[in-house]
Amino acid sequence: MITPEAELETNWTSLARAMSSLLAGVQCWTTKHVVGMCGVGNSADSAACPCCGDFEDHLHVPRCTAPLASAEWDCRTASLGQWLDTQVTDPAIKHTLLYLLQGVRDPSLPRSQLVPVRLCQAFLSQQRIGYQGLLEGRLSVQWTPLQEQYLQSRGSQRSPTLWVSRLLHQLILLGFHMWEHRNSVQHSEDNVQLRERSRLVNDGIHSQFDKGPTDLPKVVRRMLAVKRQTALIKPLVNREEWLKLVAALWRLNAVLFTASSSSSSSYYYY
Ligand SMILES: [Zn+2]
Structure with missing residues (x-):
């Protein structure tokens, strides 16, 4: 929700210019993101974030505190800091913008008392627009004259x-x-749901190897001829199939054993 005050303070002209410089796919994503229409948290399987497992909406993505997401955020904001240096940005503006960006992940963090006095009005204006507005291209009009003064100096x-x-x-x-x-995690084994599946299948593989080589049916022994570590590093789907097959062979062996025992018993009684 953009307040009338924030709307007046937003640099829409520069946003229009920036949008025209983006690839069509990113433009489309930005427009959808602003109205919360990104494909997150609404899959048929789960509304949970693939990185941390918490409830996920479009605002959660940059706020996610999972180690992988936090590392990605730190890396991206550090790159932005370097980019600002290459653009001859006023160092105080650079630090204040990066400070405001911290508010995306923790809105309680940025405080005007820690900002240079000459940047305070721009800082407060950006706060009225919102920290999330930074990622949606809504920057206060007050930053331009400040950067202009620095360039002139x-x-x-x-x-x-x-x-x-x-x-x-x-x-x-x-x-x-x-x-x-976030999407790359969703489709990898770092996905929080897949991590749980991976843990369960690895437990199953360990228990198969822990049974040891004795008393195993010959067919299962062949399956376990690989090294434990080799079985554990296979892709998740392959590990699950391997485990299902070993379990099925155990069941088959039990059925055959029961059948052979009962036929021996029958022979004994007749
Ligand atoms: Zn998350």
Whole structure:
């Protein structure tokens, strides 16, 4: 929900410029993301985040505190800091923007008391727009004149409006890359649901090997001829199939054993 005050303070002109510089797929994602229409937390199987297992909506993706998601966020924000340096950004603006970005993950964190006085109005304006607004390309109009002053103080001919639209481009990509990272986890064995399946199947494999070589049916012994570690590093689907097959062979062996015992008994009685 964008308040009328925040709407007036948002640099829409630069956002339009930044959007036109993005690939069509990212433009589409940004538009959907702003209205919460991203494909998260609504799969047929689970509404849980694939990284941490918590309930997931589109706001959760950059906020996820799972170690992998946190590492991705730290890496992306560090890259943004380096990018800001290459764009001759006022160091105080750089630190304040990165400080505001921390508010995406922990809204209680950024406090105006820790911001240089000359940046306080821009900081408060950005707070009114919202931390999440940073990842959706909604930057306060107050940053442009501040960067312009810095460039002038250095005698730079760089354009502050170009700086803003390029910054918006980077901020939108930051949110997009977090979403891509979430999707990569969703389809990997780091997925929290798949991790549980992986743990269960590994327990099953261990118990098969722990039974030891004695008294095993010949067919199962052949299955266990591989090294335990080799069985454990196979892809999840292969491990599950392997375990199912070994369990089926055990069952088959039990049935055959029962049948042969009962036929021996029958012979004895007749
Ligand atoms: Zn999560």
